[in-house]
Amino acid sequence: MLKIEGLRVKYGADEVVRGVDLAVKKGECVGLVGESGCGKTTVGLSAARLIDARKGKIVSGKILFEGRDILEFDAEGLRKLRGRRISYVFQEPFSSLNPVFTVHEQLKEALREKGKAQEAISEILKSVGLEKISGKKNIYPHELSGGMQQRVMIAMAIASRPDLVILDEPTTALDVSVQNQILELIAELKEKMNLSILFISHDLRIVFSMADRINVMYAGRIVESGPKKDIVSQPRHPYTKGLIGSIPSLKNRKKRFEAIEGKTPLFSDLPKGCKFYPRCKFRIEKCEDEEPAIENISGDHFARCVRAKELV
Template sequence: MAAQRQSPLLQVENLSIRFDGAPLGINVVDNVSFSVAKGKTLCIVGESGCGKSVTALSLMGLLPTPPARIVGGTANFGGRDLFSLSERERADMRGNQTAMIFQEPMTSLNPAFTVGDQIIEGILRHRRISKAEAKERALEMLRRVRIPAPEKRMRAYPHEMSGGMRQRIMIAMALANEPQLLIADEPTTALDVTIQAQIISLIRRLQDESGMAMILITHDLGVVAEVADEVVVMYAGRIVEAGSVDAIFEDPQHPYTIGLMGSVPSLGRRQGRLATIRGTVPSAEMMPKGCRFMPRCPFADERCVNDAPPLAELEPGHWARCWYAPLELHRGGIV
């Protein structure tokens, strides 16, 4: 895939991840490549089970090994290949130069310690400052994420806070050491719609202030349209479409991307039933021989059954993995 106009902060090339026991040659993440530049947001989109979170965990060095194993590819971050670092080097980088926000803050925060102690611990791990200075930094972060009465909240335990408040705490922890790259894995999934909007707005504001790069993993195309610069659509471990947010939303070229677009409800008057994508993401044991989307694709034919399409560049910066892209030329203008 072509590089972004800006020099990328993170460049992932041909990342492949396999789980022990999977059929020979079947990877849960298969030859995935993308990049993200400083100050930019890359959104990775797809259903549960498509490999989004596994990709993110591999970049953070958090994949459980075994059963997961990186079997190919590189991830160049600031001139260093993340996959060649020692565990000590990864720990020094994690929470400092790179940070991650997870889906469910209640399982990410330690229920036995106050939120203040947990933020302070992360600061002291990476900064040579006194505990008093770390406490002041923690208070500053709570103010930045707009936690009311931060001095009081420093002494609170996670169970004493709402879901939205806990997610704000997680954001404060992630950004306390001013990382260059933030990975946010479905950060609003467990929250109600109003709080979701507040959290996304908060993350965007903090990104604008710091200039950090962000990888946002989500299935919410409304969020993607609002925050993304670049979009990667994944299905069954492979990238099926990638490009700028404008290219993906204005001219989607993979049947899976089109299906995702059609399944999003609108605020206007309903014009009929929402589109659905029949079936489910295949397991490793049931992976099709040809195109992995073939069993669910309304346009699949014999070629799709037998041959896996390459990820081809349709126009500068816009890629799709479909034998019949551009679809308007080969499938009678289905877009």
């Protein structure tokens, strides 16, 4: 469905996506996980050609949607693509919805066919669990809770019956119990509509529960990728291990977390060799000089670490 090859994106002088390869198959949910500022949102925005041209630029690479490179699309081609074949759900529902239009008006805009809009809107609202407001035409976004607003965003995303939905931290602004409801809704819609999903989050717990495949991103590059079960049970990159160690666990109650020390490097000041080297517990001398290539571990499992094969 979606295949990103060698994507490089620059914001001014900083290269924030430094050669990313990623693929989402039909009906598959692929997770993209990493800390704030690792470039994951930029990858998501690029996949829908939503990078603000005043700020950033796709320098090189291909973004193949059903085999065609959307980087070569003109404005008309993109218009037919975005909001129809590819939808985007952002982190903060309230700032993504227009406060001066009703939910109905905004949903109507997202529909592909405008005939029988009323019925279609009711139907969509029901499918995202908003039966309560499906009959009411004059509801404004501010009258809804955060969870309901995010349901509206999802309704708008699926209204055009897209093939690919990019979800960028769709539950981060929500309480855990509401988070769960939204994630269940996404999983249910994915099955029902056979959606392909690119799921972006900093929280491995959520990505683990949603994705079939997981890509871990650090400082603008994928450092580990593989099927969920491999990443959960046999993470090979020290960064992935650190992210997993940061998850609250009852087994290690009242014990210190195996956290990652330090903070993410600035793109203007990246280390020379492996970008994770300064924070890595397993670093050796050669990590300082050369950024390792991504290597196959087994089957479909890849990691960008010189010690990946010994770190079991």
